Amino acid sequence: MKKLLAILVVIALMFSMAACGGSKKPADAPATSAPQGSSSNNEEPKAEPVTLRMITWVQESNERAIADLNAKFSEKYPNVSFVVDTVNANDYPTLQNTRISAGDVDIITNLSAFDTLPQEWTRGADMPAWVTFIESGAYLDITDQPFLKNWDENMIKNAVSYKGRVYGIDVGAVGFNGLFYNKDIFEQYGFEEPGTWAEFEVICNTLKDNGITPITVGGADSWPLTSVGVSGMVGAYETDMNEFAKGLWTGTRKFTDEKTMGLWRRFEQLVSWLEPNCMSISYGDAPGRFVAGKAAMMIDGTWNAGAIKDLDPNFRFGYFPFPGDVDGKPNQLQGKYDMQFNIYAKSPNVDWCLKYLEFLSQPEVYAPFVSALGFFPTMPGVQTDNEFVNSLADKNQRFGLAWEKYIIAPKGVGQYAAGQCFNINLLEALGGTVKTVDELAQLAQQDWDAALAAIQ
Amino acid sequence: MQAVKTSFKKSSLVLGIIPAIFFQLFMGVGPSLATFILSFTDITGVKGVPWKWVGLANYRELFFQQNHRDLIQVLKNTVTFCVAVTVIQNFIALFIALALNSKMIKGRSFYRAVVFMPSVLGVLVTSLVWLCVLNPLDGPVAKFIGLFGLKSGFFTSANTALACCIFTQIWMAMGHSMVINLAGLQSIPNELYEAGAIDGASGSQNFRYITLPLLWPTLNVNIMLAIIGSLQSFQVILLTTGGRNMATQTLAARVMFFAFNINSGSGAGPMRQGYGAAWAMFLFVFILIATLIYYRSVQRRDDAI
Numbered sequence: 046m047k048k049l050l051a052i053l054v055v056i057a058l059m060f061s062m063a064a065c066g067g068s069k070k071p072a073d074a075p076a077t078s079a080p081q082g083s084s085s086n087n088e089e090p091k092a093e094p095v096t097l098r099m100i101t102w103v104q105e106s107n108e109r110a111i112a113d114l115n116a117k118f119s120e121k122y123p124n125v126s127f128v129v130d131t132v133n134a135n136d137y138p139t140l141q142n143t144r145i146s147a148g149d150v151d152i153i154t155n156l157s158a159f160d161t162l163p164q165e166w167t168r169g170a171d172m173p174a175w176v177t178f179i180e181s182g183a184y185l186d187i188t189d190q191p192f193l194k195n196w197d198e199n200m201i202k203n204a205v206s207y208k209g210r211v212y213g214i215d216v217g218a219v220g221f222n223g224l225f226y227n228k229d230i231f232e233q234y235g236f237e238e239p240g241t242w243a244e245f246e247v248i249c250n251t252l253k254d255n256g257i258t259p260i261t262v263g264g265a266d267s268w269p270l271t272s273v274g275v276s277g278m279v280g281a282y283e284t285d286m287n288e289f290a291k292g293l294w295t296g297t298r299k300f301t302d303e304k305t306m307g308l309w310r311r312f313e314q315l316v317s318w319l320e321p322n323c324m325s326i327s328y329g330d331a332p333g334r335f336v337a338g339k340a341a342m343m344i345d346g347t348w349n350a351g352a353i354k355d356l357d358p359n360f361r362f363g364y365f366p367f368p369g370d371v372d373g374k375p376n377q378l379q380g381k382y383d384m385q386f387n388i389y390a391k392s393p394n395v396d397w398c399l400k401y402l403e404f405l406s407q408p409e410v411y412a413p414f415v416s417a418l419g420f421f422p423t424m425p426g427v428q429t430d431n432e433f434v435n436s437l438a439d440k441n442q443r444f445g446l447a448w449e450k451y452i453i454a455p456k457g458v459g460q461y462a463a464g465q466c467f468n469i470n471l472l473e474a475l476g477g478t479v480k481t482v483d484e485l486a487q488l489a490q491q492d493w494d495a496a497l498a499a500i501q
Numbered sequence: 502m503q504a505v506k507t508s509f510k511k512s513s514l515v516l517g518i519i520p521a522i523f524f525q526l527f528m529g530v531g532p533s534l535a536t537f538i539l540s541f542t543d544i545t546g547v548k549g550v551p552w553k554w555v556g557l558a559n560y561r562e563l564f565f566q567q568n569h570r571d572l573i574q575v576l577k578n579t580v581t582f583c584v585a586v587t588v589i590q591n592f593i594a595l596f597i598a599l600a601l602n603s604k605m606i607k608g609r610s611f612y613r614a615v616v617f618m619p620s621v622l623g624v625l626v627t628s629l630v631w632l633c634v635l636n637p638l639d640g641p642v643a644k645f646i647g648l649f650g651l652k653s654g655f656f657t658s659a660n661t662a663l664a665c666c667i668f669t670q671i672w673m674a675m676g677h678s679m680v681i682n683l684a685g686l687q688s689i690p691n692e693l694y695e696a697g698a699i700d701g702a703s704g705s706q707n708f709r710y711i712t713l714p715l716l717w718p719t720l721n722v723n724i725m726l727a728i729i730g731s732l733q734s735f736q737v738i739l740l741t742t743g744g745r746n747m748a749t750q751t752l753a754a755r756v757m758f759f760a761f762n763i764n765s766g767s768g769a770g771p772m773r774q775g776y777g778a779a780w781a782m783f784l785f786v787f788i789l790i791a792t793l794i795y796y797r798s799v800q801r802r803d804d805a806i
Contacts, residue, residue: 142771148548177772183547322638456566457566459570
């Protein structure tokens with residue numbers, strides 16, 4: 046009986062380990078751009094009924110743009126239909142991980158470009174998830190696809206390439222270092238878009254004195270405040286974000302040094318201008334409150350203009366980046382390449398996925414798509430007819446990356462310096478336990494130092 | 502005493518239970534052992550990514566590279582969540598079971614169904630319901646306490662978030678405890694109460710000397726289930742506070758956080774199932790210790806009786 050039990054345990058263990066899906070063998074070689082079963086990409090895939098499984102995140106304007114694009118593709122290729130699954134942006138990385146692990150996807154959209162690679166000074170930092178996917182052979186190598194020549198070379202080089210190979214297409218760029226503002230309220234008080242922090246202070250304080258909540262934000266999702274608000278303010282305050290990030294690692298800059306404390310003071314001011322209980326407002330609900338006039342401004346990325354328009358097509362709004370000390374009017378947008386399309390390399394429908402990207406790479410298909418998305422185009426010669434995006438042209442002359450694309454926190458860092466490193470949502474005024482920014486700065490530095498010490 | 506004669510051979514019995522044993526080994530013991538082994542690897546969980554043996558590196562990171570203050574906060578949250586859920590849930594479940602077992606209450610079945618209803622709703626619906634009810638902006642509770650000049654961030658405030666999670670968990674799981682208690686109460690022979698009545702026992706004496714001792718094995722099961730269940734629970738925390746707030750992070754939530762890269766926001770980090778497995782082993786030891794402590798204290802009490 047004991048022997049029998051022992052055998053059963055061993056068998057069960059073997060099955061369980063096998064079920065984990067891993068392999069000690071080297072990763073399957075990344076798929077090449079010539080998909081299996083297809084002699085050439087120019088060859089039309091067979092016209093059998095095909096359902097392409099696509100995943101993306103909840104963002105009304107994006108979902109609508111993708112639905113239109115898919116409808117056009119299905120119109121051209123009636124045998125192809127789509128199943129698009131969405132979850133909110135916070136949960137999207139989990140959906141990506143699980144679907145790729147299960148092989149239950151054909152086309153993957155990515156929130157960002159291939160960025161935030163560890164630098165030589167970021168000791169012990171993990172590789173980002175996208176590297177894991179490339180090295181596991183999950184993303185199809187599309188380096189040799191002819192349609193890539195239609196796209197902006199810089200985008201191809203900086204956003205979708207890794208070790209000289211191309212794995213996707215980033216369909217646009219977005220800014221997320223600022224705020225939408227209600228033009229009617231601004232005109233009522235004679236405000237213009239602020240060029241400096243001092244001007245911004247006057248606007249917010251005047252509004253507050255007149256009983257108008259200056260700013261709202263979808264704080265319940267956390268990232269709108271940290272990835273957009275904090276990131277935008279760091280970008281406006283620090284002239285060289287790369288040096289700042291490096292300085293925090295090498296010790297030439299501190300969370301508590303005089304210069305950084307100036308930034309903390311601005312965070313303190315920002316918190317005082319936010320809508321009370323904004324940490325319970327979900328990202329999806331914030332535009333509704335903004336359009337309803339609950340606040341004069343809303344921290345968000347330029348991509349969400351479509352959601353505001355949907356709520357009230359007659360609502361008059363604009364967007365300006367967080368200002369710094371120098372009047373750089375118009376202040377310039379910082380952000381990222383957004384919505385990357387990748388193909389799951391082991392998909393049985395690789396041919397059709399490539400056909401899809403080829404279809405998207407046609408300027409006449411891409412132009413209405415990028416207009417509907419509300420992104421800045423990444424295809425040379427393509428103009429968007431999105432009124433809002435075009436209104437930002439003067440703020441998009443020297444487009445740069447946002448703070449979140451520069452900073453990598455040390456492994457195991459404590460909560461006060463995690464993420465974008467300025468976790469103002471831990472302040473008491475926003476539902477946290479830390480009373481002042483001075484205390485938060487001290488705690489952030491302690492956490493940072495402890496994490497660096499643990500790495501050495 | 503005569504042995505019961507059976508037409509089954511011993512080997513037939515063994516053969517009969519093999520499927521059940523194999524099922525238990527495959528679904529329970531196997532994955533547990535696999536988790537233990539995987540905690541010494543850097544497996545990500547993404548198919549095709551090579552993984553290797555890293556020895557104690559995951560445990561070193563957990564205990565020495567993790568921020569100690571945050572780790573202690575996670576342990577504190579775990580203990581608070583476990584103790585509060587176990588004590589309050591069982592106390593209320595016992596009280597309601599006693600009330601709904603009384604013949605004096607008409608329509609007992611209806612009330613039992615009402616109390617059990619949250620267990621049927623499931624964790625997702627329950628969490629959404631309480632997120633709405635406890636919405637600090639325009640939820641009914643916020644409006645009500647606002648009448649008295651009070652306000653609270655509920656799930657969004659570090660001071661109240663854990664309490665709100667505990668409340669939601671109890672509301673959801675209490676129905677089960679109540680039903681088990683009811684079954685225990687109904688198995689107590691009525692003759693004992695009749696004998697008590699003849700001896701002139703009061704209601705409280707009946708409870709102390711008849712109900713409680715005979716219900717004790719049932720209560721034990723309930724308490725044990727509540728301890729283990731609350732230590733393993735992470736769903737309410739993730740669904741209500743998103744697990745982003747360290748104020749509500751428990752060991753089980755940390756396992757999910759690392760193993761499935763939950764709530765990384767920008768999604769920059771990869772899944773780290775090897776490291777998550779190390780957290781799971783830590784959770785296992787924690788549950789084992791908690792269960793043993795409870796078991797020993799019960800045993801000591803029983804020995805004393």
